[in-house]
Amino acid sequence: MEDASKNGGLAFVCAVGGPCAGGGYELALACDWIVMADDGNTSVSLPEVPLLAVLPGTGGLTRLVDKRFVRRDRADFFCTTEEGVKGKRALEWRLVDELVPRSRLAVAARARATALAAASARPADGKGIRLTPLAPLREGEHIRYPHLSLRLERGLRTAEFTLLGPERAPPADLPGIHAEGASFWPLALARELDDAILHLRANEPEIGTWLFRSVGDPALVDAVDRALLAHRGDWLVRETLLYLKRVLKRLDVSSRTMLALIEPGSCFDGTLLELALASDRSYMLAGARAGDNRPPAALRLGELNFSTYPMPNGLSRLASRFLGEPKALERARALIGRSLDAEAALEAGLVTFAPDEIDWPDEIRLAIEERASFSPDALTGMEASLRFAGPETLESKIFGRLSAWQNWIFQRPNATGEAGALKRYGSGQRGEFDKRRV
Amino acid sequence: MEDASKNGGLAFVCAVGGPCAGGGYELALACDWIVMADDGNTSVSLPEVPLLAVLPGTGGLTRLVDKRFVRRDRADFFCTTEEGVKGKRALEWRLVDELVPRSRLAVAARARATALAAASARPADGKGIRLTPLAPLREGEHIRYPHLSLRLERGLRTAEFTLLGPERAPPADLPGIHAEGASFWPLALARELDDAILHLRANEPEIGTWLFRSVGDPALVDAVDRALLAHRGDWLVRETLLYLKRVLKRLDVSSRTMLALIEPGSCFDGTLLELALASDRSYMLAGARAGDNRPPAALRLGELNFSTYPMPNGLSRLASRFLGEPKALERARALIGRSLDAEAALEAGLVTFAPDEIDWPDEIRLAIEERASFSPDALTGMEASLRFAGPETLESKIFGRLSAWQNWIFQRPNATGEAGALKRYGSGQRGEFDKRRV
Numbered sequence: 063m064e065d066a067s068k069n070g071g072l073a074f075v076c077a078v079g080g081p082c083a084g085g086g087y088e089l090a091l092a093c094d095w096i097v098m099a100d101d102g103n104t105s106v107s108l109p110e111v112p113l114l115a116v117l118p119g120t121g122g123l124t125r126l127v128d129k130r131f132v133r134r135d136r137a138d139f140f141c142t143t144e145e146g147v148k149g150k151r152a153l154e155w156r157l158v159d160e161l162v163p164r165s166r167l168a169v170a171a172r173a174r175a176t177a178l179a180a181a182s183a184r185p186a187d188g189k190g191i192r193l194t195p196l197a198p199l200r201e202g203e204h205i206r207y208p209h210l211s212l213r214l215e216r217g218l219r220t221a222e223f224t225l226l227g228p229e230r231a232p233p234a235d236l237p238g239i240h241a242e243g244a245s246f247w248p249l250a251l252a253r254e255l256d257d258a259i260l261h262l263r264a265n266e267p268e269i270g271t272w273l274f275r276s277v278g279d280p281a282l283v284d285a286v287d288r289a290l291l292a293h294r295g296d297w298l299v300r301e302t303l304l305y306l307k308r309v310l311k312r313l314d315v316s317s318r319t320m321l322a323l324i325e326p327g328s329c330f331d332g333t334l335l336e337l338a339l340a341s342d343r344s345y346m347l348a349g350a351r352a353g354d355n356r357p358p359a360a361l362r363l364g365e366l367n368f369s370t371y372p373m374p375n376g377l378s379r380l381a382s383r384f385l386g387e388p389k390a391l392e393r394a395r396a397l398i399g400r401s402l403d404a405e406a407a408l409e410a411g412l413v414t415f416a417p418d419e420i421d422w423p424d425e426i427r428l429a430i431e432e433r434a435s436f437s438p439d440a441l442t443g444m445e446a447s448l449r450f451a452g453p454e455t456l457e458s459k460i461f462g463r464l465s466a467w468q469n470w471i472f473q474r475p476n477a478t479g480e481a482g483a484l485k486r487y488g489s490g491q492r493g494e495f496d497k498r499r500v
Numbered sequence: 501m502e503d504a505s506k507n508g509g510l511a512f513v514c515a516v517g518g519p520c521a522g523g524g525y526e527l528a529l530a531c532d533w534i535v536m537a538d539d540g541n542t543s544v545s546l547p548e549v550p551l552l553a554v555l556p557g558t559g560g561l562t563r564l565v566d567k568r569f570v571r572r573d574r575a576d577f578f579c580t581t582e583e584g585v586k587g588k589r590a591l592e593w594r595l596v597d598e599l600v601p602r603s604r605l606a607v608a609a610r611a612r613a614t615a616l617a618a619a620s621a622r623p624a625d626g627k628g629i630r631l632t633p634l635a636p637l638r639e640g641e642h643i644r645y646p647h648l649s650l651r652l653e654r655g656l657r658t659a660e661f662t663l664l665g666p667e668r669a670p671p672a673d674l675p676g677i678h679a680e681g682a683s684f685w686p687l688a689l690a691r692e693l694d695d696a697i698l699h700l701r702a703n704e705p706e707i708g709t710w711l712f713r714s715v716g717d718p719a720l721v722d723a724v725d726r727a728l729l730a731h732r733g734d735w736l737v738r739e740t741l742l743y744l745k746r747v748l749k750r751l752d753v754s755s756r757t758m759l760a761l762i763e764p765g766s767c768f769d770g771t772l773l774e775l776a777l778a779s780d781r782s783y784m785l786a787g788a789r790a791g792d793n794r795p796p797a798a799l800r801l802g803e804l805n806f807s808t809y810p811m812p813n814g815l816s817r818l819a820s821r822f823l824g825e826p827k828a829l830e831r832a833r834a835l836i837g838r839s840l841d842a843e844a845a846l847e848a849g850l851v852t853f854a855p856d857e858i859d860w861p862d863e864i865r866l867a868i869e870e871r872a873s874f875s876p877d878a879l880t881g882m883e884a885s886l887r888f889a890g891p892e893t894l895e896s897k898i899f900g901r902l903s904a905w906q907n908w909i910f911q912r913p914n915a916t917g918e919a920g921a922l923k924r925y926g927s928g929q930r931g932e933f934d935k936r937r938v
Binding site for chain 1 (some may be wrong): 549550551552554555560561564565566568570571572573574575576577579580594599663779780781782820821822824825838849870871874875877878879881882883885886887889890891892897906914915920921922925929931933
């Protein structure tokens with residue numbers, strides 16, 4: 063759960079009026095304010111260590127010490143005390159924000175919610191938009207949304223995402239954008255991409271590699287980005303940008319290999335370029351293909367790549383990419399708006415490899431086959447470790463790092479089981495892997 | 501391995517003149533400079549993912565992206581390429597610092613080492629001291645060093661450390677300190693504590709709880725701290741402070757519960773107070789004991805608690821403790837040099853609990869027994885999560901967080917095995933645990 067306060071002016075108040083244990087208290091920890099009844103029956107607790115021999119499941123320990131700044135020795139006592147903590151001690155230890163007599167609980171929670179709502183930048187009288195249901199078409203290994211198609215190849219364990227650029231220029235003004243509502247291209251794409259990611263994560267654990275392609279007119283992607291930038295103060299545009307931010311973050315924390323394939327006819331510009339920057343590697347075809355009369359692939363940086371879509375570590379994907387080369391980040395800024403061919407993109411450090419038409423098929427095939435041959439666990443750990451260089455935040459600690467550390471990988475059958483690679487190393491036999499990503 | 505550059509002016513140069521894979525390259529990554537021969541036979545690689553289905557063992561991935569700032573997509577390619585990377589690409593990708601013809605490898609490495617040595621603050625002509633062998637006496641469950649005694653209680657799975665304060669005032673001047681050499685109290689204590697910690701970690705995995713007690717004259721501890729502070733520019737004093745820093749950090753990353761017991765006759769002042777601050781909880785006896793004519797327990801903050809012993813997260817233990825209460829940190833600074841009784845220490849947030857003589861035995865017994873009853877894996881994860889709030893550093897990522905994340909805990913027999921607590925939850929039976937700390 064992303065912490066409530068990052069939700070674009072939405073805030074959550076939690077009222078605790080009874081024993082609030084484990085998952086219930088984790089939900090409270092993700093809220094902006096916790097008000098608690100001061101009576102003998104009401105307590106908060108994280109009893110996982112004493113009861114279940116595991117840890118609170120969704121960042122509870124980190125939220126205690128890094129969000130609520132509960133002192134570590136008090137947190138230690140709290141997390142080992144089955145019955146939890148109540149009353150004054152809960153308040154003094156920062157486990158809750160407010161303590162009220164039982165009879166005032168509902169009133170106090172409502173008062174706090176009203177105060178938070180009054181401070182929100184969300185318009186009190188905004189007219190909403192209707193979020194029409196997504197209805198992807200499923201045909202065999204294809205899933206089609208209006209602006210995104212997915213194709214699964216089970217042999218290679220890949221899912222190919224093809225993102226379709228806008229078909230027309232964005233509305234000229236804000237009322238036009240509101241009139242488009244859920245079919246406004248960036249909002250529609252964000253919803254479809256989110257749906258596709260969640261579908262693959264939940265239902266296709268063996269599809270270990272996601273390939274990103276795009277098709278469309280770069281000028282139209284750029285025009286949409288400019289519209290988003292121009293109207294970012296509007297609530298609908300702000301929500302659209304926040305939604306895109308969250309969907310892109312979801313990629314960062316997805317335990318799948320991501321490869322971007324940038325070819326003639328693509329539109330990896332501005333917002334869409336984030337998919338390439340979120341990928342573990344990107345390949346950009348140098349030059350045109352024989353018999354293809356489209357111009358060679360190009361990509362373009364936009365203002366939004368620098369300011370609008372932070373990763374869980376709080377930095378833009380570009381800033382994370384160039385952590386050790388601040389000058390490369392400056393140089394990238396100077397390239398905003400320029401169409402970059404493969405050579406220029408490689409030179410600017412924006413893509414990993416730029417093979418020509420002759421090398422392309424083999425290089426891509428090799429990368430995909432190789433990925434399918436590796437231990438899914440080791441890949442999950444490796445990718446999570448490499449994606450988040452630089453600063454850590456509450457969010458990256460909770461969402462980014464869970465998979466990065468390796469102890470669990472050493473204990474998995476894929477490494478140390480009978481047919482595991484570590485067990486078989488030196489025997490001449492390769493390890494056999496459970497292909498599911500976890 | 502602590503990175504070389506933190507070693508008080510010591511620097512390491514690594515010369516690579518052949519295939520340098522896995523652990524070998526990890527060693528190189530921990531060095532300050534890597535010079536590599538530019539020939540077809542010389543490469544660096546981290547082949548764990550493709551070959552062994554696990555990750556490089558000691559922070560290799562983190563050092564790549566967080567120390568050497570290798571771009572993440574290049575790191576991805578590098579870590580999945582068994583044969584590694586050589587020559588120009590290794591240099592361009594920041595995998596090495598310098599590329600030289602094979603024939604110049606030794607000369608170039610020596611030149612770099614000479615240049616680093618010239619820039620070091622270590623005196624060129626300092627006379628060393630003799631580090632006499634430690635010879636702890638082992639008698640049954642007792643281990644005695646001159647300034648530290650250890651007592652194991654296998655039933656409760658505890659090790660009790662009793663630190664002995666200095667027996668006399670520190671030498672009045674620097675020559676006196678150099679003359680004492682290895683028997684200078686803080687250096688001797690650091691070596692003994694280090695030895696004891698490593699012994700327990702390597703040989704006593706079932707001893708899950710470490711108790712810290714101290715006995716001595718607080719005024720003498722304070723006098724030693726002042727001497728350290730006054731002469732910190734001297735190489736021997738600097739090495740002593742760095743050694744203490746490293747030993748204290750070793751506590752932070754030890755997968756054992758640590759409890760400090762602060763009683764009459766103790767000397768948890770300044771440097772020794774760090775042991776209480778490093779503990780998961782501290783108990784300080786309020787008031788004197790009947791029939792004990794020593795004054796009630798007291799503790800004292802010193803300048804060194806604020807400036808000299810950072811945790812792996814880069815903050816002092818006090819700053820980490822008061823992350824959410826900067827004012828408490830300021831207040832603590834104002835208390836430097838004052839003798840604080842249990843009430844004052846509790847009020848200042850320096851100890852967790854301050855039971856009186858009547859409650860003390862039960863409270864301590866309960867804490868120890870409870871700890872022995874919990875899953876060792878869950879405790880390891882919980883403690884590591886709670887010890888490092890706030891910023892992350894290369895060091896905390898490598899050393900502090902390895903145990904904090906929970907995935908591995910869910911896969912351990914203690915949780916999900918036949919007799920695991922998660923499996924048995926609700927059955928009325930408690931889980932049975934493998935008591936070894938990992």
